[in-house]
Amino acid sequence: MATEVLVPVLGESITEATVGEWLKQPGDAVAADEPIASLETDKVSVEVPSPVAGVMGAHAVQVGDTVQVGAMIATIEAGGGAAAAPSAPAAASAPAAQAAAPVAVAPAGDAVALSPSVRRAVLEHGVDPSTITGTGKDGRLTKEDVAAAAQAKPQAAAAPAGAGPSSNGGDATAGRAGSGRREERVKMTRLRQTIAKRLKEAQNTAAMLTTFNDVDMTAVIEARAKYKDLFEKKHGVRLGFMGFFVKAATMALKDIPAVNASIEGDEIVYHDYADISVAVSAPNGLVVPVIRDAQDLSVAGIEKTIGDFGKRAKDGTLKMDEMKGGTFTISNGGVFGSLMSTPIINPPQSAVLGLHRIEERPVVRDGQVVVRPMMYLALSYDHRLIDGREAVTFLVALKNAIEDPTRILIDL
Template sequence: MSTEVKVPVLGESITEATLGQWLKKPGEAVAADEPIASLETDKVAVEVPAPVAGIMGAYSVEEGATVNVGAVIASIEEGSAGAAAPAPTAAAAAPQPVATTAAPAPAAEAAPAGDASDLPLSPAVRRLVLELGIDPSKIKGTGKDGRLTKEDVVAAAKAAPAEASPSAETAPAKAAPAGARQEERVKMTRLRQTIAKRLKSAQETAALLTTFNDCDMSEVIATRDKYKELFEKKHGVRLGFMGFFTKAVALAARDVPAVNAQIQGDEIVYHNYLDVSVAVSAPNGLVVPVVRNADAMSFAEIEKAIADFGAKAKTGSLTMDDMSGGTFTISNGGVFGSLMSTPIINPPQSAVLGLHRIEDRPVVRNGAVVVRPMMYLALSYDHRLIDGREAVTFLKIVKEAIEDPARLLIDL
């Protein structure tokens, strides 16, 4: 007797998803509620749990296929773990002699595949493993449930050049003939497709404009250095710069509410709360989980929320609730070394604050040229709703609050 595995309800207004990865192979034992597949929706990855315990049956759809909510994607057969356990072991043992054979390209590719037979690898990770000649069984995965990510494979290749050197012998064979040009076509993930559509829509719909300023980070850095150890000891989280900027945005939004508003039809919706979308880098692209009621949160609460979102994004465990809503976005390109950029708003929001790297630059203070740690700030906004005067005023308030953090405490 078999039990059908169906696509679960994915969230409000979401009717389909892409089957991103099978986490269990046919013939493997599965426990009830154990993840057997990963689905990619417009916003996050969702795992499909096994409805019952048993043996993984045949797939009804392949990786990369689009599936609707309620569709049957596989089956679970009756059986025990003991009956299925030897199968993967035997399968894994078979290819190993091939890995010791000589240099033909198919044999070289078979080695990592054999070593990885017990590991659920996404197509992109499996391809990277083959290209770099890395043994995936020797890499500690940082993804959900210990699965490997592309970053894990790249880091392992950089950390162990000696181990990767044998693959260099096969690399010329792939690259031959000399000067040959190669192309690779990879289907866009559903998340990347959604990001592309939303950003293009923002450019076509909103009247985008960006205003810039710079701020002296000396006081914030000094404050952070002075209290970071006590802060971490008391609250169990590191004191970063995002807490200061989130507080500064909350302060500025009170004086310039249009920056925290949205256009809906022929109406403007003003919010008396601040839900900050924090741009976080995830394996499949940029995501923006929401810190809700950030204006009413303490520094520790803000830093904890952002740290939790960062960890969840890395493991692909962000939920729909984590991603929904948001009235303003803060994007920190400085962590990647960006000096200056023009960020794009996250519709239906009307503004986004872009942070950049901190760099020592000469500035004039009291008639003398001194060196200060400076950061460029960029505010992109929808000119249909926000006037230039309001945008400049908002950014000026943020700048003043960062340069004099005491303003955050006395509401100036």
């Protein structure tokens, strides 16, 4: 007897989702509560668990299809006792195990088992997914896995097989012509569509302006180097730079409340709390979970929260409620090597802080040219609500706190 697999409740006001990935193929043995599919909503990916143990039946929908809450997407057939009870005699589940073997041995090589974003990365980098070890949940490939494999691939692998060691005078275009030119059309994920829509709405609605400053990271770097081992030993989390910036931002937001405010109709809404949205890279795109009441957290508490967000973003287990709200956003493009950018506001917020890479630059201190680790800061803001004076004052307050971390301790 077959058991239907239904789309679960996805969250308040969420009525539909897109099938992002099938984690189990027809014939695979499935345990009760084992994820069999991944659905993409406007904010996060949601895994669909199997209601019973058995064997994966037919898929009722395909990757990329839009499904409604409560809709049937697959069936689980009776059998496959090995999935529910590994200690049972192997002979009882041999047919199911044999049917599952081709997928279980090399899931990365099956294009159907790759999410659209990973398939796109495989094509862009020209790597064989079956040779890559996945670091995602249940060993699945992520975009980061593909990029790392491409970076590690020997340069010689890009050369045509027929090109000998003395091919300097050969026809360099022959290999490219022989390999052909390929294109693939991949439907935008629901998450990417939502990101595109919201960012474009922000540009169309807000009177957006970006103000820059730079900050000397010497003091924070020295403090981190001095205390990172003790910090990790006591709190169980690594001491990074984001803890300092989030804490400094909450202090600056308290002094400049307009930067923490939002516009609703013809009213300005001021917040006496700082819910900081932190942009985190996930396999299917950028997600922005929220650190609630960040003004009440210590640097250790902030680092623990960010670390947890990062891990669960990679696993695809962030919850809807964790993505809602937020009064101010911090985006750290520096981890990818960005030197400078003009970040886009996350509506209905009125400002976003962009952090960038740290690099040594010559600066003047006490009349002497010295080399310091410097970072550019960028504050994009809605000029309808925030004046230039307030934006500059906010950046200066943030700069002062980072260059003299003692200010964070004494709330100055």
